Amino acid sequence: MTPGKKTSKNPERPAKPADSLPAEALSADLPAQDAELEAMLARAMMSQANNAPPAEGQRCGLIAIVGKPNVGKSTLLNALVGQKISITSRKAQTTRHRITGMRTVGPTQFVFVDTPGFQTRHGNALNRSLNKTVVGAVNDVDLIVFVVEAGQFNQADAKVLSLLPAGTPAILLANKFDLIHRRAEIAPWLKEMQERHNFAEFVPMSANSAKDVVRLFGICEKYLPPQPWMYGADELTDRSERFMAAEIIREKLFRLTGDELPYTSTVIIDKFEQEGELRRIAATIVVERDGHKGMIIGEKGEKLKRIGTEARHEMEALTGGKVFLEIWVKVRSGWADDEARVRTFGYE
Template structure:
């Protein structure tokens, strides 16, 4: 697009809300590719993740955030909250995501962080799970009294038509200015980062609720080798860091079955994401108390 920035629109859109309302699912649907990992567990998203989508003359730059943590005040949670605050400070539009028909204390806490002046859409997500649709209208009316939302968008992040409609709504709020990224860019995150997140997603999906959310993934080795057979060939070694021996046994599973499943599914997804042949090794290590230790939280990549 170099040299022809006339008529271009571009802007930053923050996706904010309490854990598990569907923020990352929404961002992936908007970007059209899985950039941000999702699961039914709270605290799946730990970083500020940018997802980019360019359509026609408009470049939408979405920022997915961790759900605001209100329950425990560990170093990890403090860092997550700082990430959310940083993301909503200077954006063109906020998508405040809640579950349609519901508004809890945790939702209210997130809403109370918003500075006045930034247009905010109420995204009433998971509409597909609402059986009594007639109750949505009075609920929206109540929401109108809580905050001067610019618009209400009852929708489902899993419905393509709703995603299309949301693009049309968001576009109006983005200023006319040249694009910040190339037309085909999808994220500002590195491949290495996406790899560690992919392993973490499989870890979360294949372990029960007993595995604390504090477990994390570190990439120890990343070697892209020349190959005659494949366009790209990447050797990756990842370590899952857990807090206790018992958690380690849980991740490995009986006869190593669970760890095998985690690494197989992560490899398959990474091959698609990186468009490469991937050789992935996954190890498990115990480091007790890392989520309470600020220096270690930083060393694992959380600001």
Template structure:
């Protein structure tokens, strides 16, 4: 009998949906990956890396968490892409049992306050104070916690480091008690409800963020044009979509070397994720104005 089956029959098992929200680049995706013990949500130091809702699943002996990692709420840009990302945030909040509201240790600005104001009235909110490992003055943490406790009636306040894993077990312990009783919705070996096709696009997009650095054009995304499975082999044909002809050369690089490296590093990570060989073919296409075209966004998988 597997863990999830036995747990389902036990009294007191808890199952619930948990939204992870916060301003851009506060560490939401890093926390999600840490909570489920495997990378499914892409991470980079650049803001606005996450553009889709990504669901992660964690099953323990007494509880199953269905985490929803959301894009950071966008307040500066108002194109169709950012409206889509903001809808993802508000939709994720509509039907969850608990909200993890992330802030950075020692910092609570207007952009954080805007996200907090989005939370539904009466929501069960856990304040997650992330990046405590980067706090120069450790003695300032307690006064910050005390100040934050006056901002909102948080159900729990948990300081941690998602990057290092510090105090993440305490977050799980605190959140478990807030979930409703119920049987697991997924098998214990499931870690996401996203398709392999979706994950392939996301992992390739992450390599663009990491390897292009400041040269990265914001108007860029990835479209999987073909995804075929032959036993343990995946054949993936992917197009990197850029907004302007001049961006194409940036992605390709001199002699095509940059594009080769992007594809090679993405392929290695996908082989690890899928536990099998991956044939990955990547090219670059220009699709002007895609980020402000509702029909184009829908065809590219944006909600």
């Protein structure tokens, strides 16, 4: 199911959101004193979710979550959806696909689109494909959530920002706010950010905080147009169990191997069969070099066994049934530079 075509731009964009910090406040007279800044941040942090039903029926819209690698986009999507549908790791470039996650709250359906972090290094075929996914996702949505790490902005952030279409409202989401200990340092950064783009709102938060996530729903809701829902009220993602299985294995692979394993390893599902509540899954981890294969298999096969066990447990929790999982490791040198291979491995 592709929701992209069903959306329409919000016809009545609110001029000034009531429950978050208006961006104009930042560009004009940014408070010089710490106390004022503290009050301003407190207001933005404290604003409550406003999930009151709209007067006339259903509301629904697409919200793209964009940002450079590792800023917390997938963590945010999972928190918003209320279930893990996008894999995360401490390594950058974990997300490789456009992943749609939905959450229906009262009469409003939020359709979130998580995207790969925009790649500015390595111009290989894999990265070109990832970037195409990001560019596709920011067009034709009702709202863009531009995620940065609070207090930071570099060339990689700038590249993503340059992709945002002018006519679509964008929220500046300053994530990992829990890591900011001196809030006063945020003031000049905020002012700079507002000069870079005409953000509709500024949301300082932590994707790890449930309270912050609830607040974000209220902030996003008013940008979604009144229109019928695109998905059922209980649906959480448009991705299949087969897709999720590959992603879960890739997450364990990324988490359980050191930084020495290059990000150009991928997972293909060779077999996915269901008999009642039992799933039989065979998967291949594809790497570029023999040395990488050894790293994944580990001494006496220990590492691969652990990847398999952790992936299986997570799949069993997700599906509620038993899973038999077999994983193989194969070397395909240069696959990430080969357009055709990148496509056969499931990248757009």
